Amino acid sequence: MERMNCQVELLSPILDDVYDVVLKPQQSFDYIAGQYLQVVMANDDKRPFTIANAPGEQHLQLHIGATPENLYAGQVLERMRTEGQIDIEMPFGRSVIEQTPERDVLIMVGGTGFSYAKALIEALNQMPHSVNVYLYWGGRNLGGLYLYELAQQWHDAGQVQFNPVIEQPIAQWQYHTGLVHEAVLSDFASLKDVDVYVAGRFEMAAVARDAFFAKGLIASQLHGDAYEFI
Ligand SMILES: Cc1cc2nc3c(=O)[nH]c(=O)nc-3n(C[C@H](O)[C@H](O)[C@H](O)COP(=O)(O)OP(=O)(O)OC[C@H]3O[C@@H](n4cnc5c(N)ncnc54)[C@H](O)[C@@H]3O)c2cc1C
Incomplete structure (x- = not known):
């Protein structure tokens, strides 16, 4: 350091x-x-x-x-x-991606936790890999997803599967509403075979950890610096 x-x-x-x-x-x-x-x-x-x-x-x-x-x-x-x-x-921080992933990667972030997702996805985009990369980004409202277009570009380029999540429904919103970890829980029958990367409020990190372990996630496959603080 x-x-x-x-x-x-x-x-x-x-x-x-x-x-x-x-x-x-x-x-x-x-x-x-x-x-x-x-x-x-x-x-x-x-x-x-x-x-x-x-x-x-x-x-x-x-x-x-x-x-x-x-x-x-x-x-x-x-x-x-x-x-x-x-x-x-x-x-x-130890919640990094340094080497080519061997399992699907699920990045779940809230609000400005997107900065973490951005660094990871930029690194993944520079690596040859054959895994699925899922991005779940939760915001209180659409304004909270402050670089929506960038995430959509990654999606359109086939680099990530972007799932935006806002707390309250708005007109013509076709995606998830509610809390971001709830969207993950509703889309994945099991989290046994993915590496999960989390950034956002400590409360979110805590509630997601419990819920994801109950969905089969193994502790060594959960990554997030929040867990060193809570
Ligand atoms: C190591 C570390 C790095 C940090 N880096 C940054 C940084 O780069 N930039 C920065 O601004 N701050 C940073 N912080 C501070 C802090 O993590 C952020 O302020 C916080 O993540 C920001 O949340 P938000 O207000 O953007 O999210 P919010 O707008 O409060 O929430 C966004 C979404 O998160 C989910 N969520 C929020 N609260 C809950 C809850 N109680 N239960 C379930 N889900 C919930 C919901 O889906 C919600 O829509 C960092 C902190 C640490 C410890």
């Missing part, structure tokens, strides 16, 4: 309260798709954000969800905006 200073190259809203951030570290860096960094606000105050792009680029991308009441993320954005640079530590 290394501490490094980064220039803030971009800080721009994607949709509603989600911001696209691009950081350019001042030194070389290394990580694996699915890992996260920590923004150093102080030595005893470090805030985790998933790296949203797969390795291989000269920058680090983040998606930061900052509703007005979310000071935790809002303060990070404010520091980046006013100082134009930020200290980070990286890499962290």
